[in-house]
Amino acid sequence: MNEFELIARLSRGLPGNSTVVTGCGDDCAVLDFGHPENLFLFKTDAVVEGVHFTREMAPEKIGRKALARCLSDIAAMAGTPAAALITLGLPEDFNAGFIEKIYDGLNALARKHQVAVVGGETTANPGRIFISVAVLGTVARGKQVLRSGARPGDAIFVTGELGGSISEKHLEFEPRIAEAQWLARHFSIHAMADLSDGLAGDLRHILRSSGVGAEILTTALPVSRAAKLQARKNPAKSPVAAALTDGEDFELLFTVAGGDAVKLLDAWKKQFPKLKLSCIGKIAAGAGIVIRDKSGPHSLDAHGYLHFA
């Protein structure tokens, strides 16, 4: 059994109760505590030494990333993060200055987004630093944006540029909190997710949750400069493949009714002139992702390879 099969098994039959609006399977859990205005968003994530970072990286950026990943998930629900707890696993030979700088980076991002860091727990974790972050946030009742609302005919959008995050962006990305809130306030966003597993993977989550398919135009993909530079060094992966499959972009992926697309693009340019917004395709009936390039439509397999459809 691999990790994904295990997760699927562990996700079945989890205990619930009357607070659960949306449990396992979206960017955050959504909980209803009878607050007159708000629902609550609950999320944990972890970064692990040797898996997500090394001691050669700037510790401030490691701490920043640990929190930013969770904030990106709160953004993906159109929510507002409020409080965070840090669980820190420390190896025997931990360097206190390094750990303090991890916290400095995390705290600086928390301050920027008015997130309170309200404690946590420290434990031994022989061999490596393990940083788990739990975040509690809020969203106005009924305004949470799930993965499950995409409909045939919807336009598909992504913020920013995609691919090549590993060179730099994965340590420096901005959680799109303000942008997501603005979107949910001014438009009827049908479905949204943040891009952590790569566009193709995260779009598949939306498609499966919504019971629909999608067609993506390669010419519309906002390929990052980093992805193009990497493709020069490693021609086996094209810039388009990088934009489709590289993880940790932490941009927003969302859908709106096709009729709203032009109005949304115009309003976005006025509101966020420095952040690119791209319409990359449309939601279709059916299932799976079709990629359309100059040579015609192709199906995209789980490894990011294109096949003639």
Added chain:
Amino acid sequence: MNEFELIARLSRGLPGNSTVVTGCGDDCAVLDFGHPENLFLFKTDAVVEGVHFTREMAPEKIGRKALARCLSDIAAMAGTPAAALITLGLPEDFNAGFIEKIYDGLNALARKHQVAVVGGETTANPGRIFISVAVLGTVARGKQVLRSGARPGDAIFVTGELGGSISEKHLEFEPRIAEAQWLARHFSIHAMADLSDGLAGDLRHILRSSGVGAEILTTALPVSRAAKLQARKNPAKSPVAAALTDGEDFELLFTVAGGDAVKLLDAWKKQFPKLKLSCIGKIAAGAGIVIRDKSGPHSLDAHGYLHFA
């Protein structure tokens, strides 16, 4: 710098915001989201293979313990746990059946206490299993019991029996949720904590937070059978020392006004006839812990050794 000095440093100057009622330094963080009736309790904790458990232990009990530790902290605030998220670090050679049984044990305890398990995250953690649990709970506005409310003249109580938890109880303890809620509903509990670091350590947390001292009577300490059995094998640690310093008892430690003590004991016996409640001493002006035995008063040092006062 050791771990405790590091934690003290990391705990200073953490980012706050207007939701924070009680941040770092109590059993849970207490947050105010403007809910008309409730405040929110937020807590994380972790258990790590080779530190808190081994693969030789029953996996159901490992999962149970991972959640129970957090529930014990919610109990220590007189709160009600509502939802949990699990962050799971997995080594390369993980045994899927073992992990599923960890979840079985965790889920069973969650069901018992009507806690929803609303997802989590899985990551690689080369070398060992790492289980971090985040719990969100509620407490009626103003009914949260902190560590900081102990006053001179208070009677000090503990539930259950103390010491020797390592033989068995650390994997099987019952979070005292119903008991703590009953206490807070019927009495004015001045201060409360759960016993995770050992009676002396956790009492010190209360004393420091409250700016008071305490006198404990050794004859009143409810020493567990496990602690007595261990003392026979290892005469270097007396049963009283075990009750004072062994970790992971996960009982409630609390104080009430001296005048409430007898009434509380009587009411407790009717309400919880199967669970021992012991008055072990009293809060005094000053600082630190004085232990009184047949030979007179002694001061207790940080290592659990007694010195003539």
